Amino acid sequence: MNSHGHSSGLLRPPSLRRAAAAGTALLLAAVPALASAPAAADEDGGDTLTIATSQQVDSFNPFTAQLAVTTNVLRHVYDSLITVSPKTNEPAPSLAESWESSEDGLTWTFHLRDGVTFSDGEPLTADDVVWTFTTMMENEAAAVANGNYVSGFESVTAEDDRTVVVELDQPQATMASLNVPVVPRHVWEPILEEEGDAFAEYGNEEFPTVGSGPFVLTGHDRGRSITLEANPDHWRGAPGFDRIVLRYYSEKDAAVEALRSGEVSFVYELTQAQAEALRTTEDIHVNVAEGKRFQAFTVNPGAVTQDGEEFGDGHPALADRTLRQAIAMAVDNEEIVDKAHGGQAVAAGGYIPPRYEDFHWEPEGGGALPDFDPEAANTMLDEAGYERGGDGVRVSPDGDRLELRMHVHQDRPANVNAGLVLVERLADIGIEVRNLTVDPGVLSDALFAGEYDLIFTGWTVNPDPDYVLSIHTCGALPTEPGTMQGDAYFCDEEYDELYEAQLAEYDREARAEIIHRLQEVLHREAVVNVLAYPNIMEAYRTDHIASIQYEPAEGGNIWGQDGYWAWWSAEPASAEAGAAASGPSTGAWIGVGTVVLVLVAGGGFLLLRRRATREDRE
Numbered sequence: 001m002n003s004h005g006h007s008s009g010l011l012r013p014p015s016l017r018r019a020a021a022a023g024t025a026l027l028l029a030a031v032p033a034l035a036s037a038p039a040a041a042d043e044d045g046g047d048t049l050t051i052a053t054s055q056q057v058d059s060f061n062p063f064t065a066q067l068a069v070t071t072n073v074l075r076h077v078y079d080s081l082i083t084v085s086p087k088t089n090e091p092a093p094s095l096a097e098s099w100e101s102s103e104d105g106l107t108w109t110f111h112l113r114d115g116v117t118f119s120d121g122e123p124l125t126a127d128d129v130v131w132t133f134t135t136m137m138e139n140e141a142a143a144v145a146n147g148n149y150v151s152g153f154e155s156v157t158a159e160d161d162r163t164v165v166v167e168l169d170q171p172q173a174t175m176a177s178l179n180v181p182v183v184p185r186h187v188w189e190p191i192l193e194e195e196g197d198a199f200a201e202y203g204n205e206e207f208p209t210v211g212s213g214p215f216v217l218t219g220h221d222r223g224r225s226i227t228l229e230a231n232p233d234h235w236r237g238a239p240g241f242d243r244i245v246l247r248y249y250s251e252k253d254a255a256v257e258a259l260r261s262g263e264v265s266f267v268y269e270l271t272q273a274q275a276e277a278l279r280t281t282e283d284i285h286v287n288v289a290e291g292k293r294f295q296a297f298t299v300n301p302g303a304v305t306q307d308g309e310e311f312g313d314g315h316p317a318l319a320d321r322t323l324r325q326a327i328a329m330a331v332d333n334e335e336i337v338d339k340a341h342g343g344q345a346v347a348a349g350g351y352i353p354p355r356y357e358d359f360h361w362e363p364e365g366g367g368a369l370p371d372f373d374p375e376a377a378n379t380m381l382d383e384a385g386y387e388r389g390g391d392g393v394r395v396s397p398d399g400d401r402l403e404l405r406m407h408v409h410q411d412r413p414a415n416v417n418a419g420l421v422l423v424e425r426l427a428d429i430g431i432e433v434r435n436l437t438v439d440p441g442v443l444s445d446a447l448f449a450g451e452y453d454l455i456f457t458g459w460t461v462n463p464d465p466d467y468v469l470s471i472h473t474c475g476a477l478p479t480e481p482g483t484m485q486g487d488a489y490f491c492d493e494e495y496d497e498l499y500e501a502q503l504a505e506y507d508r509e510a511r512a513e514i515i516h517r518l519q520e521v522l523h524r525e526a527v528v529n530v531l532a533y534p535n536i537m538e539a540y541r542t543d544h545i546a547s548i549q550y551e552p553a554e555g556g557n558i559w560g561q562d563g564y565w566a567w568w569s570a571e572p573a574s575a576e577a578g579a580a581a582s583g584p585s586t587g588a589w590i591g592v593g594t595v596v597l598v599l600v601a602g603g604g605f606l607l608l609r610r611r612a613t614r615e616d617r618e
Contacts, residue, residue, distance in 0.1 A: 046242030047572035050264040052255035053246045054411055060204040062181035063142040068460060076564045077211040078181030081110055084562040086551040089463050091176040105171040105506055110164040116235050118184045120210045126158035131185040141200035146180045148470040171504045173511055177464035184210050214239050214568045223248055240571040265544040268559035270537040271413050272342030283543040289536040289557040290355045293460045294348055296530040298488040299324050303450025311481045312450020315404055317396040322384045324526035326377040330429045336531045340418035344537060348530035350519040352465050359465050361516040363523050377429045394430035403432045404453035407446050410437045415456045418531060448482045457487040460560055469518055473499050490527045546573040
């Protein structure tokens with residue numbers, strides 16, 4: 001599962017985008033020496049970048065899509081008001097080239113850049129932004145993917161074609177993080193009217209799609225491929241590759257072999273063994289970055305709707321916090337890192353990965369539960385009346401044998417290995433686990449039906465963690481069985497109050513303290529149990545890709561960026577592109593808003609940081 005960036009067309013001529021200059025290592029990630037082989041091309045001509053993937057699409061509807069593969073695709077199809085700088089991970093201009101707020105923080109004004117058009121040639125105006133946000137505010141189905149961003153909106157209006165004004169009920173800290181897809185009203189308004197109550201199921205597979213992003217979604221063959229074509233008129237400039245194809249591989253080893261043979265250009269979510277084997281392979285570069293995703297398992301405390309309707313068949317004893325805490329204390333996260341991730345991860349404590357230093361929290365003292373203490377866990381269960389039977393398995397005070405089902409993604413080797421560890425460790429405290437290693441679709445069905453006891457999950461965390469925090473509020477419970485937005489049937493009054501408090505806090509340090517307390521509640525209640533923050537391990541062919549932008553530029557990742565920098569900036573390793581392979585795309589920085597390029601003596605570039613406006617908050 002998952003969680004969550006503009007001036008006129010000055011950059012459209014490709015010649016203005018491609019620069020070869022000294023000092024550009026400051027902008028683009030270093031790339032190994034280039035081979036002479038060209039990037040992949042198909043029978044239609046042009047350079048094609050092929051990505052190996054395994055996750056199936058949930059929906060291409062930007063209002064409802066949540067899975068990582070689709071949110072990554074849609075980020076390239078639809079621009080947003082604000083993006084994330086690939087240099088600093090701070091908010092940066094996108095459709096909005098600047099913004100400011102009133103002194104009380106309740107009125108936000110966004111100034112759109114001139115000359116932006118949708119891929120069908122129609123201009124993008126403030127009316128499209130207003131319609132997108134208003135639809136999310138008024139239509140529950142349209143708020144599934146990004147509804148947390150508009151939860152405090154009172155109104156959204158267009159002052160003119162280039163100015164959008166948002167009035168808030170109360171201060172909202174995510175206003176400088178509106179990385180929400182903006183759709184063309186002239187396309188989506190008829191769809192919404194036609195689909196009506198079925199809008200939540202609308203898949204947006206009428207190709208080619210119409211968006212303002214650097215690529216156009218042109219095809220989807222389920223289980224085989226997803227195709228994106230470059231938008232040559234994108235306001236940042238045309239992408240370096242003419243086409244991106246995501247090709248499906250059911251086994252990661254098969255995807256790695258496809259990378260070796262040159263059938264694909266890029267593979268992500270490598271295992272430690274795969275990454276090590278590829279390091280010595282000619283024409284392949286392995287990138288290891290600090291993780292922005294967490295691996296976890298959630299406990300079913302009793303599936304319930306917002307109206308209190310109980311459903312599913314979770315083990316009744318899991319409603320007891322003492323049992324849930326004992327389960328968490330029985331698992332050694334360091335062992336998970338070693339045995340499940342081959343050391344390529346960080347043992348988890350809080351909910352937010354350490355990549356986001358301000359918001360990361362680790363349990364320590366003050367009544368926090370110990371990370372790993374099976375002896376204390378056994379004592380807790382003894383004192384709570386969970387007696388061991390003759391077979392060593394405990395029985396609850398109500399007479400229910402502690403035999404739990406655990407659903408694990410079979411397509412994620414780290415989850416499979418972690419599941420084996422959990423079986424052993426929970427046996428140490430008298431809990432028998434039935435390990436169900438299943439297809440992701442089976443796992444999702446069990447989650448939405450509430451028919452599980454323990455279930456593996458994981459989310460990518462954005463620089464602003466509001467979304468992954470919002471999915472544990474009481475409002476994220478399903479309105480009816482099968483409609484939940486998160487991955488845990490969690491509802492806690494204290495958590496909800498803290499969530500609202502962090503959302504209303506503009507001071508970053510004060511907000512971080514509240515977010516730490518939110519993670520402390522999750523840790524204490526032990527419904528959501530984070531195991532590890534896996535390193536990002538990915539690899540690409542240097543004889544296909546000459547250069548590519550990491551996010552952040554120093555030590556960052558390629559797949560799963562908060563912007564579309566990687567695939568938009570990627571240059572094919574063809575003879576024609578070779579001369580510019582060591583230099584950046586000028587368009588990668590014009591309009592970003594966090595840096596300015598200044599030509600200095602010797603022909604190099606000097607990076608000078610600046611603010612888009614005084615209200616451009618970090």
